[in-house]
Amino acid sequence: MFQQLIEKKAVLSVTGLGYVGLPIALEFARKMKVIGFDLNSERVELMRKHIDPSNELDASAFEGCDIEFTSNPADLAKASFHVVAVPTPINEHKLPDLKPLLGATTSVGRALKKGDYVVFESTVYPGCTEDDCVPILERESGFKLNKDFKVGYSPERINPGDKEHTLTKILKIVSGSDEEALREISKVYGAIIKAGIYEASSIKVAEAAKIIENTQRDVNIALMNELSLIFNKLNINTYEVLEAAGTKWNFLKFSPGLVGGHCIGVDPYYLTYKANELGIHSRIINGGRMINDDMASYIANQIVKRLISAGHAINGSRVLVMGATFKENVSDIRNSKVADMVYELKSFSVNVDVVDPHASSKELIKEYGFGLVDAPTGKYHAVVVAVNHNEFLKLSDEEFKNLCVENGLFVDIKGAFRKRDIGLEYLSL
Template sequence: MFQQLINKEARLSVVGLGYVGLPIALEFARKMKVIGFDIKPDRVEKMKNNIDPSDELEASDFEGCDIDFTSNPEDLKDATFHVVAVPTPINNHNLPDLNPLLGATRTVGKALKKGDYVVFESTVYPGCTEDDCVPILEQESGLKMGEDFKVGYSPERINPGDKEHTLTKILKIVSGCDEEALEVIAAVYGSIIKAGIHQASSIKVAEAAKIIENTQRDVNIALMNELSLIFNRLNINTYEVLEAAGTKWNFLKFFPGLVGGHCIGVDPYYLTYKANELGYHSKIITGGRVINDAMGPYVAKQVVKRLISKGHKINGANVLIMGATFKENVSDIRNSKVADVYHELRSFSVDVDVHDPYASSEELMREYGYGLIEKIEKKYDAVILAVNHNEYMKLDESYFNSITVDNPLIVDVKGSFRDKIKELPYWSL
């Protein structure tokens, strides 16, 4: 199988061409013949013209790639090695939404032939690949896993906006349904991953490894957020405390903040869901989620309280939120907790403007019910620096002075301006 792919006698497909799938597809396409499949024709048309709909890759990243982009499921029948890289979100009840994954699995199942491989990259709870996806593959294809086709799991480690830890520079975990599958899957990924391959002992181990990566970060950030709640009552700056504590050689450097996005704020719910199914109710993981999900409203309420203490009228007060994406220097607004800040402020009848140099105003309107202002022209009672985009990090106190009224409030969620803001009233987590 591997040699056929390298010799371009067989084709590899990548199903789902978002933040994860497109970089993988293009990297494979530098070595093999690739079919890039996405269910959205408009996204496919952009990629055919060397445009990344996610705004992560440059046109030059498409050069030298042997890839055919398509939204026609029939084209997948030409591939013998399938990589599934679709989103695995949660629903409004914080439960796993497997619809994209299971839909992609059905699509691949219809194209499956004897001797084919299917490798899943989507983040799932341990057991999902074998318990939920394999039965669909068998049902749709009429084939038997292990005998007729092979399955594996290789968790994605894409970090949007990170130009240093790129796909080929990150150690890749691979797993397979048997030793033969593991060997082939390791060879296929090994052809593009420069950092090396870690062969997990089973698919479940690989699934679990992925899900605890982000769960660990979520719990640690939750501790920092809880410390921030405590230190706020003590009237001391959390970042100054962490700076002092960080002088110890083994102190872990995590910081408080708004935990959004499609990984850290989502993946732990997949693990707690599986734990509940097995009769165990998580305490630390669930507690961390409760704390982190409450930070958006907490920031908004602190703004309201502090404006009241300064004598500002809350009904109709003007507040500017700088940043709408889930993290700095990306256009991704999925699960952005800035929306929680916005809606909590609006519940107090505050007039809120949102500015962001990366996000789409139309997408924000569809997802959260508000858009962006193009230029910052008003005088504000409070400014909330919610996302540390590079453009904002270049600003200084004189700028904030120019866009605020007398006796305003500057809220710096991530504490990046605590050494820059000297005169204006200032608060951070």
């Protein structure tokens, strides 16, 4: 299979062209013939014009790529090596929502030919590939695993906004349904990954490795958030404590904050779901999730308390929230906990304006029911730097101060401004 792909006698497909799928498709397309498939025809049209709908890649990333973009699932039949990189979100009950993954698997299954390969990159619980996806592939194709087609799992490690740890520079985990599958899948990914390939002993091990990467971070951030609750009561700045503790060589440098996005705020729920199926109630993981999910509400309540203490009437007070994406310098608003903070503030009858140079107002309205203002207007009782976009970090002390009423509140969630004297009452985690 690998040799056929390199010689362009076979075609590789990537299903799902978002933050994960598009970079993978373009990287493969520099070495092989690729079909990039996405159900969203509007996104496909943008990519045909060398525009990344996720605003992560510039036009030059499309140059020199042998790729056909399509929204027609029938085109998948042209490919022999299929990569599935669709989102795996959670639903309103915080349970795994596998509809995008199972839908993509159905489309690929209908396109399968004898000898084809299917590799999943979407984050799932251990066992999902073999227990949930393979039966669909077999049903739709009429073929049998390892007899007629091969399967593998290679977890994505894309970090939106990170220009240093890009796709080819991150060690890639691969796994296969048998030894031949592992060997061929390893070669295919090895053609584009400069950092090297790690061959996992099984598909389940590869799935589990991915899920615990973000679960580990989630639990550690939850500890920092819980410490910030304690230190707030002690009138100690958490970031100053962490800076001091970080002078020890083996201290792990995590920070408190809002934990959203499509990875850290979602992946642990896939693991706890599987644990519950096995009769195991994960107290640490669930506890960490509860702490992190509650932080937006906690911050909003702290803001209201500070405003009351400063003598401001809450009903009708004005708060400017700077940043709406789930992390700095990206346009991704998926699972943004800033939205939870805005909802909580509005529940106190606070008037909230939100600005963000990276986010789409249209997408925010569709996803969360509120949009952006073009620019701050008038004076605010509180200014909240919720996301540390570079544009906000460059603002002067005077610019922040001019946004606020006298005796206003400056909220620096991630402590980026703690060493500056802005001349306003200061609040941080």
